[in-house]
Amino acid sequence: MLPGSKPDHRALRQEMVRRQLAARGIRDERVLAAMERVPREEFVPASLASQAHEDTPLPIGGGQTISQPYMVAYMTEALALRGDERVLDVGTGSGYQAAILAELAGEVFTVERDAALAADAAAVLSRLGYTHVACRHGDGRLGLPEAAPFHGIVVAAAARSAPPALLAQLAPGGRLVLPLEGERGEQVLVLVERRADGLARRELSLVRFVPLVPGTC
DSSP states (O other), rough: TTTTTTOHHHHHHHHHIIIIIIGGTOOOOOOHHHHHHHHHGGOOOOGOOOOOOGGSOOOTTTEEEEEHHHHHHHHHHHOOOSOOOOEEOOOOOOOOHHHHTTTTTSEEEEEEHHHHHHHHHHHHHHHTTTTTTTEEEEEEOOOOTTTTOOOEHHHHHHHSSHHHHHHHHEEEEEEEEEEETTTTTTEEEEEEEETEEEEEEEEEEEEEOOBBOOOOO
16 A cells, blocks of 8 residues: 555455455355445544454453454354344444444344443444444343343353343344353353253354453443
8 A cells, every 4th residue: 555545445354354254264155245344444443444454353442442353253153143133232342243243133232331432332333324223331241131032142251151131131043152251261252042942052262352341330
């Protein structure tokens, strides 16, 4: 890129999808298309927009980060969304994960404990036209009982165990994806499915997320 020229974010997103996602095993074509459509650069501080498509988390304020593109795609793919589901995003952050989910599901609810981040995310999502995303400020560990049940729940912070409220709000056939802390401090991304015979849990991969802490409202 020449000095003073503006980055071609569309081309950068295409390259991100090809090199960081498809080449590393993301196979769901709907997820790949969503990651290419959503302008990730709109969800990071302006000073970091040129780094928005790099394979790394970036700071967004409030001691939080926007997850690396691969992790967003990986967690989203694990939900196996078809297009008509109601989903819950715990830990709104910048709103990027909610935007990706909005490309793939019928309704999206997202909860953020930091009031300033929640307000900023809501503003960005509204400006970009994601009218079927509802942003809430609150304790994500409690979910949103008034909007439950959810066919998909994704949690962007690590807990010692799956919050009981989130499990209770999972619809039959629904999937919950979240990182859990192990006894030695390691974190494992886990998929929990509500089946006819109860909850089934499967470990997916080692990860590193900020801790899931109580809300402030």
